[in-house]
Amino acid sequence: MKKIRTPEELEALRNSLLQQRDPNKPCVRVCLGTGCRARGSVDVIGAFKDEIKRQGLAIKVDSKQTGCHGFCERGPVVVIGPKEIFYQRVKPRDVPEIVSKTLLNGKVVDRLLYVDPATGKKTLYEYEVPFYKKQRRQILANNGRIDPTNILDYIAVGGYQALAKAITTMSCEEIIDTVEKSGLRGLGGGGFPTGRKWRLCRKAAGDTKFVIGNGDEGDPGAFSDRSLMEANPHSILEGMIIGAYAVGANQGYLYVRAEYPLALKHLQIAIDQAREYGFLGNNIFSSGFDFGIKINRGGGAFVCGESSALVASIEGKMGEPRAKYIHTVERGLWNKPTNLNNVKTWASVPLIINNGADWYAKIGTEKSKGTAIFSLVGKVNNTGLVEVQMGTPLKEIIYDIGGGILGGKKFKAVQTGGPSGGCIPEELLDLPVDFERLTEAGSMMGSGGMIVMDEDTCMVDVARYFLDFLQYESCGKCVPCREGIKRMLEIVTDTTAGRGKEEDLELLQELAETVKDFSLCGLGKTAPNTVLSTLRYFREEYESHVRDKKCPAGICKDLIEYFILEDKCTGCGACLKLCPQQAIQGEPKKLHIINPAKCIRCGICRDACPYEAIITR
Amino acid sequence: MVTLTINGAKVQAEEGSTILEVARFYGFDIPTICYHDELTPYGACRLCMVEVDDGKRTRLVASCLYPVREGIKVRTHTERVIKGRKLILELLLARCPNSKTLQDLASKMGLEKVRFKMENEDCILCGLCVRMCAEQMGSGAIGFVGRGQKREVVTPFRTASEICRNCGACMFICPVVELQCRGVKSPGELCNSCLVFTPQCLEKYGQVMCTLDSCGACVEKEEK
Numbered sequence: 001m002k003k004i005r006t007p008e009e010l011e012a013l014r015n016s017l018l019q020q021r022d023p024n025k026p027c028v029r030v031c032l033g034t035g036c037r038a039r040g041s042v043d044v045i046g047a048f049k050d051e052i053k054r055q056g057l058a059i060k061v062d063s064k065q066t067g068c069h070g071f072c073e074r075g076p077v078v079v080i081g082p083k084e085i086f087y088q089r090v091k092p093r094d095v096p097e098i099v100s101k102t103l104l105n106g107k108v109v110d111r112l113l114y115v116d117p118a119t120g121k122k123t124l125y126e127y128e129v130p131f132y133k134k135q136r137r138q139i140l141a142n143n144g145r146i147d148p149t150n151i152l153d154y155i156a157v158g159g160y161q162a163l164a165k166a167i168t169t170m171s172c173e174e175i176i177d178t179v180e181k182s183g184l185r186g187l188g189g190g191g192f193p194t195g196r197k198w199r200l201c202r203k204a205a206g207d208t209k210f211v212i213g214n215g216d217e218g219d220p221g222a223f224s225d226r227s228l229m230e231a232n233p234h235s236i237l238e239g240m241i242i243g244a245y246a247v248g249a250n251q252g253y254l255y256v257r258a259e260y261p262l263a264l265k266h267l268q269i270a271i272d273q274a275r276e277y278g279f280l281g282n283n284i285f286s287s288g289f290d291f292g293i294k295i296n297r298g299g300g301a302f303v304c305g306e307s308s309a310l311v312a313s314i315e316g317k318m319g320e321p322r323a324k325y326i327h328t329v330e331r332g333l334w335n336k337p338t339n340l341n342n343v344k345t346w347a348s349v350p351l352i353i354n355n356g357a358d359w360y361a362k363i364g365t366e367k368s369k370g371t372a373i374f375s376l377v378g379k380v381n382n383t384g385l386v387e388v389q390m391g392t393p394l395k396e397i398i399y400d401i402g403g404g405i406l407g408g409k410k411f412k413a414v415q416t417g418g419p420s421g422g423c424i425p426e427e428l429l430d431l432p433v434d435f436e437r438l439t440e441a442g443s444m445m446g447s448g449g450m451i452v453m454d455e456d457t458c459m460v461d462v463a464r465y466f467l468d469f470l471q472y473e474s475c476g477k478c479v480p481c482r483e484g485i486k487r488m489l490e491i492v493t494d495t496t497a498g499r500g501k502e503e504d505l506e507l508l509q510e511l512a513e514t515v516k517d518f519s520l521c522g523l524g525k526t527a528p529n530t531v532l533s534t535l536r537y538f539r540e541e542y543e544s545h546v547r548d549k550k551c552p553a554g555i556c557k558d559l560i561e562y563f564i565l566e567d568k569c570t571g572c573g574a575c576l577k578l579c580p581q582q583a584i585q586g587e588p589k590k591l592h593i594i595n596p597a598k599c600i601r602c603g604i605c606r607d608a609c610p611y612e613a614i615i616t617r
Numbered sequence: 618m619v620t621l622t623i624n625g626a627k628v629q630a631e632e633g634s635t636i637l638e639v640a641r642f643y644g645f646d647i648p649t650i651c652y653h654d655e656l657t658p659y660g661a662c663r664l665c666m667v668e669v670d671d672g673k674r675t676r677l678v679a680s681c682l683y684p685v686r687e688g689i690k691v692r693t694h695t696e697r698v699i700k701g702r703k704l705i706l707e708l709l710l711a712r713c714p715n716s717k718t719l720q721d722l723a724s725k726m727g728l729e730k731v732r733f734k735m736e737n738e739d740c741i742l743c744g745l746c747v748r749m750c751a752e753q754m755g756s757g758a759i760g761f762v763g764r765g766q767k768r769e770v771v772t773p774f775r776t777a778s779e780i781c782r783n784c785g786a787c788m789f790i791c792p793v794v795e796l797q798c799r800g801v802k803s804p805g806e807l808c809n810s811c812l813v814f815t816p817q818c819l820e821k822y823g824q825v826m827c828t829l830d831s832c833g834a835c836v837e838k839e840e841k
Contacts, residue, residue: 301764303764471765476764479705479708480663480701482765483711484708490734507732517666518663518677
């Protein structure tokens with residue numbers, strides 16, 4: 001392959017690709033993101049290929065694997081072009097029917113369409129599905145359209161044009177001005193303006209500089225970085241090349257968790273292909289600018305998502321943060337000026353260069369521009385990857401896009417920003433999502449995790465879960481984080497076990513505030529957020545654990561009792577047979593009774609009861 | 618030279634020095650545990666935190682790492698700082714109740730009670746020994762392994778180190794193991810013996826060997 005050296009050559013390649021590709025040719029696009037893979041989409045695309053081969057249709061139809069479409073709840077997702085018919089939960093056995101009906105005759109297979117649970121109406125197209133309707137997918141726009149392992153797909157949708165534009169027509173200062181004017185902000189705790197960071201890095205003394213893409217997404221429940229890396233790796237590379245050109249770096253690193261094998265594979269393929277086409281390597285677009293990207297695999301430490309720990313990890317040292325009184329843009333990787341951004345931030349850069357700063361600055365709120373990506377999970381009907389305009393109210397994300405709470409239960413809280421974020425209660429559901437509002441509410445944007453919790457969630461237990469995660473993931477360097485989280489966990493665990501004392505809550509508050517103030521890095525500084533926010537919004541729940549020794553949500557095992565309702569029990573014996581402790585007694589067709597002394601509160605009986613006669617109290 | 622204010626006093630300092638160095642030079646006492654003059658600052662114990670006002674905002678920084686800058690206003694003993702320091706010391710004491718260094722600091726700071734469940738660890742993970750071994754002894758025979766609660770100082774693979782020369786520098790610099798406080802009788806108690814002028818040691822040793830500094834002599838005497 002001849003390397004591409006001018007924007008004209010890129011344009012010519014794109015035009016020839018568009019000519020080769022008939023837009024009216026039927027094309028099957030199967031999602032091969034990790035979520036759909038888990039539901040068997042590899043078999044689905046295999047079945048499509050076999051069926052197309054069997055019927056001898058290879059010339060008439062295309063089949064393509066794409067990255068994550070976002071609607072993981074309804075996977076495996078298949079979209080049939082050119083009409084963009086959206087099928088969900090496709091099984092290999094559905095494939096022959098789809099091929100003969102939809103691909104060949106343009107008819108729709110009714111039973112595979114998405115049914116809107118609210119209206120009961122079937123929707124034909126992806127953009128009609130309520131899950132997608134209210135989203136503004138721009139970073140994720142091409143996720144479901146292109147084959148992530150094929151650079152030509154990316155070029156066909158206009159890829160690397162921003163790079164061509166930036167390198168050949170803009171000066172470094174102009175690029176930085178554009179990014180600064182766009183209002184793009186980083187995804188660390190504070191939402192630092194990306195343009196300003198680039199400028200600081202450009203101005204920093206030294207000839208050798210580095211750029212780093214942070215794809216070390218370690219929060220429980222977050223998968224937006226992974227989906228982007230798997231589905232559209234070239235957009236990240238393009239952003240990084242532009243950024244490196246602007247700040248004057250010649251070497252880039254992508255730090256990705258080793259637990260993301262597919263993302264690593266796709267990124268490596270993308271880097272090799274970009275090098276082959278001349279977007280990486282020497283003399284990019286004949287500008288004299290050289291740039292290469294290396295992938296570093298993370299060893300599985302959550303703390304390595306923190307910039308200074310990440311830098312230490314790349315250097316081959318222990319993944320431990322250091323104080324950043326001298327910022328990484330001045331002294332980062334190997335003490336050289338280093339510009340680190342999240343992969344989503346890098347992927348936003350080509351959009352800004354292509355469409356201009358004003359276009360980007362128009363999206364979002366006054367201080368938070370552009371879009372935010374959330375991994376919507378938990379007790380919500382439509383789990384999946386969501387991209388919304390900044391300023392979208394939480395209510396809209398959870399109810400309109402997420403389809404409301406699972407099983408018609410009542411909403412209780414939503415946790416944003418992973419373990420470092422806080423829990424936002426129902427009264428703040430109208431909160432527009434942006435950097436400032438989330439911080440004010442005691443949470444943060446962070447990695448973009450969004451965990452929805454229903455009325456059956458005990459907030460003390462939630463705090464305990466996240467503290468447990470953090471005490472394991474704290475690097476252990478500084479005292480407040482290592483010892484403080486351990487002690488907070490001790491207090492919260494005591495509370496959930498009914499051993500809590502009233503003065504413990506004061507101590508917990510004091511401890512949380514000190515850990516927040518005194519910790520060395522972002523992990524420790526944000527670790528108490530779950531505790532502080534649950535103490536702020538759900539204090540009465542802590543108090544009832546401590547004072548009345550009761551768990552209002554019926555979760556904390558030591559504080560609840562399983563009980564059979566007299567009027568609902570039919571004496572069927574389903575619970576009695578399954579109880580592992582023989583704690584249930586009763587004669588057939590008569591009321592059964594649970595012996596609390598024997599009961600270990602496993603909940604098997606409640607799940608087994610067909611009459612919902614077993615409750616916790 | 619840069620000019621800054623520490624607790625209201627205008628002082629001059631060399632560029633590149635840290636707040637802690639400057640403050641100690643001018644006689645302001647900032648407690649530390651993981652800091653040593655001859656080793657790279659580490660910033661882990663967080664006892665040396667001070668409030669710094671750089672004109673834009675006031676924030677807490679670790680004075681052992683923060684380089685002095687022109688015009689900053691440093692306050693070493695604000696309410697926020699002292700409250701936090703006390704709690705951190707409390708956390709450390711709950712981990713290592715028998716450390717004389719920690720007990721003395723507690724007396725100095727007026728810490729009255731440890732409210733956490735007591736443990737009996739030997740190491741506070743200050744990292745002085747690791748830095749001592751690597752930086753001053755040029756050996757690097759010990760290091761940290763594990764993270765979070767599992768962090769500890771060991772030799773590689775926990776076997777006898779081939780490069781360790783048994784110089785004992787790690788033991789010399791350790792603030793915890795070398796000096797054991799023998800005054801603590803019940804868990805959670807703070808000893809205070811060495812810092813009051815009618816120390817309880819009198820009953821035990823007959824003669825006060827130290828009053829204000831930790832010389833360790835009383836410990837030795839008891840062992841004899």
